[in-house]
Amino acid sequence: MEKKKVVLTFPPSSVEDPVIFHLISDHGLKVNILRAAIDPGKQGRMVVDLTGEESRLSAGTAYLKRQGIGIEPLTGEIRHLEDQCTSCTACVPVCPTGALHVNRETWMVSYDADKCVVCLSCVDVCPYRAIVSHF
Amino acid sequence: MARTIEEINEKIRAGSVVVFTAEEIIEVVREKGIKRASREVDVVTTGTFSPMCSSGAFINLRQEQQKMKLGGGYATLNDVPAYAGLAAADIYLGATALPEGDPRNNNGRPGRFRYGGAHVIEELAQGKKVLLKAGGYGTDCYPKRRREQMIGFEEMNEAFLFNPRNCYQNYNVAVNLSDKPIYTYMGKLKPRLGNANYCSAGQLSPLLNDPMYRTIGIGTRIFFCGAEGYVVWNGTQHNPDIPRLANGTPTAGAGTLALIGNLKDMDPKWLRAVSFTGYGVSLSVAVGLPIPILDEEMMRFVSVSDADLKAPVIDYSVFYPTGEGKPKLAEVTYEELKSGAIEVSGKKVPTGSFSSYAKAKEVAGYLKSLIRDGKFFVTQPVRSLPGPSHK
Numbered sequence: 098m099e100k101k102k103v104v105l106t107f108p109p110s111s112v113e114d115p116v117i118f119h120l121i122s123d124h125g126l127k128v129n130i131l132r133a134a135i136d137p138g139k140q141g142r143m144v145v146d147l148t149g150e151e152s153r154l155s156a157g158t159a160y161l162k163r164q165g166i167g168i169e170p171l172t173g174e175i176r177h178l179e180d181q182c183t184s185c186t187a188c189v190p191v192c193p194t195g196a197l198h199v200n201r202e203t204w205m206v207s208y209d210a211d212k213c214v215v216c217l218s219c220v221d222v223c224p225y226r227a228i229v230s231h232f
Numbered sequence: 233m234a235r236t237i238e239e240i241n242e243k244i245r246a247g248s249v250v251v252f253t254a255e256e257i258i259e260v261v262r263e264k265g266i267k268r269a270s271r272e273v274d275v276v277t278t279g280t281f282s283p284m285c286s287s288g289a290f291i292n293l294r295q296e297q298q299k300m301k302l303g304g305g306y307a308t309l310n311d312v313p314a315y316a317g318l319a320a321a322d323i324y325l326g327a328t329a330l331p332e333g334d335p336r337n338n339n340g341r342p343g344r345f346r347y348g349g350a351h352v353i354e355e356l357a358q359g360k361k362v363l364l365k366a367g368g369y370g371t372d373c374y375p376k377r378r379r380e381q382m383i384g385f386e387e388m389n390e391a392f393l394f395n396p397r398n399c400y401q402n403y404n405v406a407v408n409l410s411d412k413p414i415y416t417y418m419g420k421l422k423p424r425l426g427n428a429n430y431c432s433a434g435q436l437s438p439l440l441n442d443p444m445y446r447t448i449g450i451g452t453r454i455f456f457c458g459a460e461g462y463v464v465w466n467g468t469q470h471n472p473d474i475p476r477l478a479n480g481t482p483t484a485g486a487g488t489l490a491l492i493g494n495l496k497d498m499d500p501k502w503l504r505a506v507s508f509t510g511y512g513v514s515l516s517v518a519v520g521l522p523i524p525i526l527d528e529e530m531m532r533f534v535s536v537s538d539a540d541l542k543a544p545v546i547d548y549s550v551f552y553p554t555g556e557g558k559p560k561l562a563e564v565t566y567e568e569l570k571s572g573a574i575e576v577s578g579k580k581v582p583t584g585s586f587s588s589y590a591k592a593k594e595v596a597g598y599l600k601s602l603i604r605d606g607k608f609f610v611t612q613p614v615r616s617l618p619g620p621s622h623k
Binding site for chain 2: 183184185186187188189190191199201203204205206221222224225226
């Protein structure tokens with residue numbers, strides 16, 4: 098079993114297609130929706146965990162691409178600008194998954210994209226604007 | 233055991249001075265004891281890096297050929313209003329000042345406060361130029377009435393930070409007891425004790441290492457945002473009469489310092505504009521204060537660790553703004569705060585800080601290296617800060 102955390106970008110035309118249904122029923126993938134911003138007539142975005150056999154994952158990915166849906170790895174959705182960050186730790190308690198983490202020996206804050214669910218809680222609490230989102 | 237400031241400076245000059253940071257000294261004292269440590273160590277350095285809203289810059293604008301009087305007129309820098317009620321060419325730009333009607337600040341509630349006085353100060357320190365728009369009423373000696381010009385340090389005779397209140401000796405831990413999120417100068421506080429924010433370097437914090445103001449006073453030379461600075465007075469709201477623990481440290485915000493230093497010499501790395509969502513703009517400044525170990529009492533003072541320092545947990549939904557309700561929900565140590573969670577009313581509350589301990593360590597370490605390299609000397613205050621009325 099493989100697991101991929103990806104960002105799906107839906108063109109306005111496909112927002113009304115039951116894409117997730119097809120991923121599950123036709124391609125046998127487990128889909129965990131972490132975040133979604135879907136509005137009729139607008140470009141939609143969704144952060145999902147896709148889990149399944151490697152062959153099924155590539156078939157599912159190919160299906161998404163045929164539908165004109167952008168599929169990109171999550172990294173880059175949230176960026177932790179290390180040169181702007183002062184490691185004050187204001188973001189640490191608001192991060193629900195521990196993606197933003199402080200090493201309590203060095204007191205340096207680090208960001209682990211694998212743990213991030215793009216909840217965006219951190220973006221507005223960072224006084225230094227060291228966390229930016231493209232979501 | 234006693235040593236004088238002169239003796240310490242002699243050792244700095246000779247390159248034989250023994251310096252530790254306020255974090256390192258804890259272990260030294262644990263190992264050697266107060267007596268031996270105070271015999272062996274000359275200076276302990278403290279540091280802090282944190283938003284301090286009561287900050288700003290005095291700027292004197294170089295006159296053009298035709299002179300202009302700003303006093304009684306107005307001046308804005310990148311549309312951020314500065315105070316112009318001084319002489320012809322002096323202005324004061326406060327860190328929290330905001331440009332009127334700027335969408336970067338007032339983009340719905342809670343506002344993002346992306347640009348203000350602190351950002352202008354930060355850009356100047358980065359060597360950038362900002363747009364001055366100024367107006368005056370014109371006099372016989374100052375005929376010019378309007379001035380619009382890109383200005384940087386070159387167009388200023390002087391630019392110095394003068395911060396009326398920095399380096400708060402201890403501070404509140406902010407929580408929210410209400411049912412909705414609130415936006416404060418202590419950050420976003422989630423409802424029903426969702427998080428707790430604190431703001432102090434704890435064991436590295438300057439005034440927590442000299443709790444009775446024995447060595448830090450008017451005239452004390454400091455590391456200030458990468459430049460040399462001075463303590464010029466007690467800070468505003470300086471309140472030495474806060475209840476204290478047996479180790480002399482206050483159990484809430486007590487002493488404060490008014491600081492001054494040349495903005496033109498500062499390093500933008502140590503001077504950062506900050507935006508508090510739903511609250512406003514502020515300026516983070518780096519301050520390093522050396523503490524001369526005059527005797528065993530000073531060594532005892534600087535040996536405090538986070539476990540020995542306590543801060544009050546305050547509700548910012550009702551008590552702080554209105555003065556109603558329970559004044560203090562709990563008292564917690566900095567060791568507890570730094571563990572990542574504290575207990576308030578039986579609930580485990582995750583903690584975050586606005587004061588960067590990582591940067592505080594860097595400041596104290598850097599000041600230590602300056603002293604060891606003979607580039608920074610300690611000072612005898614010209615006058616002490618007001619101390620507690622009853623010792």
